[in-house]
Amino acid sequence: MIKRLLALALVLVVAFLVFPLFAQMDERAEVGALAAAYLSDGPALLGAANLVTAVVVTYRGLDTLGEVTVLFAASAGISLVFGTLGRGTRSADAKNRDDSRSTGRQPPSELVETGAALLVPLIFLFGVFVFVHGHLTPGGGFQGGVVIASGVLFAFLAGTLHHAPHRLLGVLEIVSGAGYVAIGLLGVWLALGFLDPRFLPLGEIGRLFSGGAIPVIYVLVGVKVGAELSGVIDAMRQRSES
Amino acid sequence: MTQILSVLSFLLMGIGMWGLMSRRHLIKIVIGFSLVDTGVHLLLVAIGYRTGGTAPIVSDHLPAGLLSERAVDPIPSALVLTAIVIGLAVTALMLSFAVRMYERTRSVYIDKNKELKW
Numbered sequence: 001m002i003k004r005l006l007a008l009a010l011v012l013v014v015a016f017l018v019f020p021l022f023a024q025m026d027e028r029a030e031v032g033a034l035a036a037a038y039l040s041d042g043p044a045l046l047g048a049a050n051l052v053t054a055v056v057v058t059y060r061g062l063d064t065l066g067e068v069t070v071l072f073a074a075s076a077g078i079s080l081v082f083g084t085l086g087r088g089t090r091s092a093d094a095k096n097r098d099d100s101r102s103t104g105r106q107p108p109s110e111l112v113e114t115g116a117a118l119l120v121p122l123i124f125l126f127g128v129f130v131f132v133h134g135h136l137t138p139g140g141g142f143q144g145g146v147v148i149a150s151g152v153l154f155a156f157l158a159g160t161l162h163h164a165p166h167r168l169l170g171v172l173e174i175v176s177g178a179g180y181v182a183i184g185l186l187g188v189w190l191a192l193g194f195l196d197p198r199f200l201p202l203g204e205i206g207r208l209f210s211g212g213a214i215p216v217i218y219v220l221v222g223v224k225v226g227a228e229l230s231g232v233i234d235a236m237r238q239r240s241e242s
Numbered sequence: 243m244t245q246i247l248s249v250l251s252f253l254l255m256g257i258g259m260w261g262l263m264s265r266r267h268l269i270k271i272v273i274g275f276s277l278v279d280t281g282v283h284l285l286l287v288a289i290g291y292r293t294g295g296t297a298p299i300v301s302d303h304l305p306a307g308l309l310s311e312r313a314v315d316p317i318p319s320a321l322v323l324t325a326i327v328i329g330l331a332v333t334a335l336m337l338s339f340a341v342r343m344y345e346r347t348r349s350v351y352i353d354k355n356k357e358l359k360w
Contacts, residue, residue: 003264007263007264008260008264011259014259015252015256022249025248027243027244027245027292028293034317035316038316038317042309043300044306049299052298055317055319055320056323064324067327067328070328082341137299140323143323145327205300205306206300206301225327229330236334236338
């Protein structure tokens with residue numbers, strides 16, 4: 001009880017200290033100088049219709065490379081925690097867990113199986129659509145990758161996929177990660193700097209083949225995010241089944 | 243709009259922080275983290291909004307010339323876009339730690355884990 005009161009008091013003190021910052025926030029009529037420069041020069045300079053993508057992939061491309069690295073570190077951590085680290089205690093725990101789980105796992109119903117057979121290819125297609133059109137419409141590599149990983153999860157739940165293709169996932173991760181860095185280095189060599197996408201023709205704004213290397217980078221990011229999150233799902237699945 | 247969104251994100255972060263500190267169940271603590279995370283995303287998007295602004299995407303309705311007059315700030319949107327996916331990965335990592343803690347201590351309550359106390 002006293003702990004809870006202390007926690008409440010602490011939350012209230014922090015809220016009291018921070019609230020003026022939130023309450024004073026005014027709506028802006030104009031964007032900042034940097035954003036204004038991006039908005040006025042971005043479309044002509046990079047040929048990407050979606051300015052958010054231009055910021056993610058080009059203006060702040062190095063940050064995005066860092067984010068992909070963080071994602072890799074997180075998924076490697078999950079594999080580590082669920083894989084080799086857990087193996088020692090697993091055999092001792094297995095009996096306990098079998099006792100607690102009296103009925104075992106129910107197989108997926110026919111409805112789920114048929115629905116998965118119909119929907120999983122469509123979900124994959126939609127994920128690919130989202131990251132291929134990332135420079136034209138709302139969406140991009142991160143969202144498309146998550147959509148693909150959700151399709152993998154659905155396939156596991158419905159029992160259409162029993163074992164994740166580890167080798168394929170590993171190859172996809174390596175190729176897309178290395179390809180991302182290689183395209184960045186091509187930018188140094190052929191254009192003005194690291195991750196500069198303008199060594200490919202910019203094309204007409206709003207077309208699928210436009211924006212230089214931006215769509216290529218986003219496809220690689222999408223493949224990498226999809227493969228990594230599928231690996232996370234697979235690690236959790238293996239853990240729950242063993 | 244910015245005021246409404248920032249007050250809402252303030253509330254969301256407050257609820258998340260309260261959950262983080264008052265709950266003892268590991269999964270509920272992770273949910274508290276996610277609520278704080280969502281509040282931060284909402285705050286960033288609110289900062290990027292401008293009066294009457296629309297999405298910074300060139301289309302038939304918004305030609306490139308009008309972009310600097312009508313589009314919202316694209317930088318916070320780009321930050322939030324990546325932050326959501328990173329938040330997902332970090333939440334998955336926290337849940338995996340929660341599973342390991344459960345296996346070690348046979349309890350989902352954080353105060354049963356004596357090794358954390360000093």
